[in-house]
Amino acid sequence: MRKTEVYQVRLDSQEKKQAFAVFKQLGITPAQAVRLFFKQVVLTKSIPFAIENQSINMEQLLKLRKMKSSTTQPNHNGTENELDDDAFFEELNALLGESDHL
Incomplete structure (x- = not known):
């Protein structure tokens, strides 16, 4: 079995609630979502989605x-x-x- 580590992240409480609700709708846990994100970062060697915000210059x-x-x-x-x-x-x-x- 692979060695695992714990990593803590501080989140805005409102964003956390909203994200966790989405994960629940998708049928995955927050931990699974984070692991999926990390796997995609490793596979693509980048952030695996477009980062867009109209108000960012x-x-x-x-x-x-x-x-x-x-x-x-x-x-x-x-x-x-x-x-x-x-x-x-x-x-x-x-x-x-x-x-x-x-």
């Missing part, structure tokens, strides 16, 4: 993606590392947070 998102792939910054040894993942996700969250208020 796609130009800003593409600029952020480009920044993530090309920006480097010095680390403690004076060599350069890719932009810190925390900084990238902070920037992404700020961008997504802006879309909530439009």
